[in-house]
Amino acid sequence: MTLELVPVVGLPEIRAGDDLAALLAGPLRSCGLRANDVVVVTQKVVSKAEGRVVPVDEGGVAAWIERETVRVVARRGDLVVVETRHGFVCANAGVDASNVDAGTVSLLPEDPDASAERLRDGLRDRLGVACGVLITDTFGRPWRTGVVNVAIGCAGIAAVVDLRGTPDDRGRVLEATIVALADELAAASGLVMGKAARVPAAVVRGLPPPPGPPGRARDLVRPPDEDLFRTGSIEP
């Protein structure tokens, strides 16, 4: 079955305190939002609505990165790769100066899974549709050049799909396959939500119902005891 990625346009500039569900309801109604659709929203607009765009004070951006960090994973020169309080490992703790006013930076939402759940509830109240919701950010990766869009918040859809114990096309049992569904959806949405183009949301339509209960982006955080890359080459 063909899957569609629909860019959502027509959102105004988002300000702190805005009701994102109310602002998205109109454009999503125009898209004909339906159950089994997944609404994907960039971290930037969620952070703006939640007041997580903050002024850079005398401590500079580094002070905000430090506040958002629970553990430094690797550092080289200006680049610092850290674990955030959510458990995500990313550059600069997700603190980002792009697409916000000069002299400010955006921080990741306090609890992106809760943000996704609130947005899902708000859309259901307004449109009568219980869709999936993802909140995404662009993360770099070790070993591979470039950033990809990943899920940092998730509601109403499985974040990971555990295929362990299911058969492959020869009937052989798949032993170690857990698919990061929410990250594949996030990356797909990245194709229609450019970094500079003002497309802060997308709808993924046509996904078969995932074989599993709804999950959380926290499900995507690898437990420490399974993490082979707790630290990198740290250079002072």
Added chain:
Amino acid sequence: MTLELVPVVGLPEIRAGDDLAALLAGPLRSCGLRANDVVVVTQKVVSKAEGRVVPVDEGGVAAWIERETVRVVARRGDLVVVETRHGFVCANAGVDASNVDAGTVSLLPEDPDASAERLRDGLRDRLGVACGVLITDTFGRPWRTGVVNVAIGCAGIAAVVDLRGTPDDRGRVLEATIVALADELAAASGLVMGKAARVPAAVVRGLPPPPGPPGRARDLVRPPDEDLFRTGSIEP
């Protein structure tokens, strides 16, 4: 503009020596293949066609992993994360027992970028359409649970898009943004090419022409001097 992900079905079981372009031409003609489409094919069918499915001999799977490895990055128990000769860092050097006959394993193509180029040439000869071609595999990631589909071969389309120096929506210059376009396309295709479902290919339709020349999956390999994670916690 809406982007479509179209699963490609109707391929027979692939055997060593098969002409993949010839086999794909029919199903892709049925899809109405056009320029600017990107054809995405799983590593598994490419490896099968190229005779890269091999018997497991007395050395076991480990012997094949060792042959495919140029550098061990991390090891724990049965899991080994290595650099392949292509420069990719992945579990088990891409050696995989799923979806192949018992007693055999599939290896990554010798040169997946060249495989993609040949497939592109073959499709152009048969269909008169110069599309993009990606070859993909599913890789795990540090810090995040689950596998995602990534590009290991690329022809006729940019693998990375360098946005450094372009303005964001405030006119502020983006300083460090390189987008891994081919990996976003690969992950998107993963949504319609299930691990067990016999969907070995997909078409991505509606992508705006990327602002840059065609590239190679090798462009996605992070140079060693930019790699903060050369080694992990190695346990004998």
